[in-house]
Amino acid sequence: MKRRKPGRPPRDYSDDRDVVIAELAVALQTLGLSERVAFDFAIATTEAAIDRPSKRPRGAKVGLAVGYVLPSGKGGFPGRSRDIRRKLKRGKLRPNAERVLALVRLLHRKGGDG
Numbered sequence: 660m661k662r663r664k665p666g667r668p669p670r671d672y673s674d675d676r677d678v679v680i681a682e683l684a685v686a687l688q689t690l691g692l693s694e695r696v697a698f699d700f701a702i703a704t705t706e707a708a709i710d711r712p713s714k715r716p717r718g719a720k721v722g723l724a725v726g727y728v729l730p731s732g733k734g735g736f737p738g739r740s741r742d743i744r745r746k747l748k749r750g751k752l753r754p755n756a757e758r759v760l761a762l763v764r765l766l767h768r769k770g771g772d773g
Contacts, residue, residue, distance in 0.1 A: 672751045677743045680705050682754040684743070686762035690770070698740035703727045706739075 680701045687697035712726030729739065746752040 670751075672746065672753075675746070675752060677746060678752055678754060680743055681747050681752050682759050683762060685754055686759050686766060689759075689763050690766055694744070695740065698743060699736055702729070702736060702739050702743075706730065707736075 680698070683701040683705065684694075684697040687700060688694060692700070707727035707729050710726045710728040712724045715724055727736075729735065743752070747754075
């Protein structure tokens with residue numbers, strides 16, 4: 660009989676949905692965005708829905724501020740980005756380098772048009 664290691668078996672992160680967010684955030688960081696802004700933007704564009712802003716920024720005109728809300732049960736932006744960053748730093752999420760490079764090229768090309 661084969662002896663197993665005690666404890667919970669390691670989780671397989673190969674099909675984790677957070678890989679898409681991590682790839683987009685890494686691509687945005689390469690273009691000069693800060694880590695926090697890149698992860699918040701990646702989460703907002705992939706998971707969040709537009710909602711009323713919880714706070715109005717100073718000097719914002721009425722109707723220009725936009726808020727985002729995550730689907731129920733997902734927590735808030737700081738918690739989601741912290742979880743994804745933790746998975747990246749521990750090596751559990753492995754973004755595809757070719758996809759990240761393609762995203763960087765696409766974003767760089769689109770940014771130069773404007």
